[in-house]
Amino acid sequence: xxxxxxxxxxxxxxxxxxxxxxxxxxxxxxxxxxxxxxxxxxxxxxxxxxxxxxxxxxxxxxxxxxxxxxxxxxxxxxxxxxxxxxxxxxxxxxxxxxxxxxxxxxxxxxxxxxxxxxxxxxxxxxxxxxxxxxxxxxxxxxxxxxxxxxxxxxxxxxxxxxxxxxxxxxxxxxxxxxxxxxxxxxxxxxxxxxxxxxxxxxxxxxxxxxxxxxxxxxxx
Numbered sequence: 286x287x288x289x290x291x292x293x294x295x296x297x298x299x300x301x302x303x304x305x306x307x308x309x310x311x312x313x314x315x316x317x318x319x320x321x322x323x324x325x326x327x328x329x330x331x332x333x334x335x336x337x338x339x340x341x342x343x344x345x346x347x348x349x350x351x352x353x354x355x356x357x358x359x360x361x362x363x364x365x366x367x368x369x370x371x372x373x374x375x376x377x378x379x380x381x382x383x384x385x386x387x388x389x390x391x392x393x394x395x396x397x398x399x400x401x402x403x404x405x406x407x408x409x410x411x412x413x414x415x416x417x418x419x420x421x422x423x424x425x426x427x428x429x430x431x432x433x434x435x436x437x438x439x440x441x442x443x444x445x446x447x448x449x450x451x452x453x454x455x456x457x458x459x460x461x462x463x464x465x466x467x468x469x470x471x472x473x474x475x476x477x478x479x480x481x482x483x484x485x486x487x488x489x490x491x492x493x494x495x496x497x498x499x500x501x502x503x504x505x
Contacts, residue, residue: 286312291332292421293317294325295387299415309335319368319376324390324421325383327372389485390420396489397423397481400496406503408477422447423483429503430477436502437481442495445480 290296290309294317297305309315317323319331336342344361347353352363394410401407408426412418424447427433437444451471453463465472481495 288312288315290315291318295383296419297417324419328375331368331372386485387419393487394420394423396492404500420483422480424478424480426477430479433499433502434479436498440498447480449475451475
């Protein structure tokens, strides 16, 4: 099982025995992105794969480095996917702050949640029992998404509409013969979702300003 943990650095889940286990350690392989905007981001592109399997580990070492087993011996066809030392050095230092930054994100999410309780027509992120969310993104849903997006933009607030086109409607997957209406829940969410500003040093005053813009937009 390959675990997509690209946006979940530091997130944990409670196991049946009561232990909290970090994501990236739940499957056979875990994949994390170090894109600069991630909770743990590099100065440029990068990523990491985690595994407890020695066999998988050894194969991945070859795959990332042209399939080599020595300087001039290539056992399999591989890639040039090595994380350079500059990115590794930056990430090693930032890793020391990941837990603290995640807690700051969680606090910002609590403020958002409390403020949005006062507003109808806004669905806030759901966090299942036994799961610790680290809020790489704080995404809400509203049926008046486009109006809210423009209102935020007019006030200089940078919001993002992540994934406005569901996978089954992407041209790349046209060969699967899906049509509009084939997966209605995903299509509905794609029309309502909007990602609000979220970063460790986002403060209460800024959050309340953002929420007020949304409230004014939805109630006028």
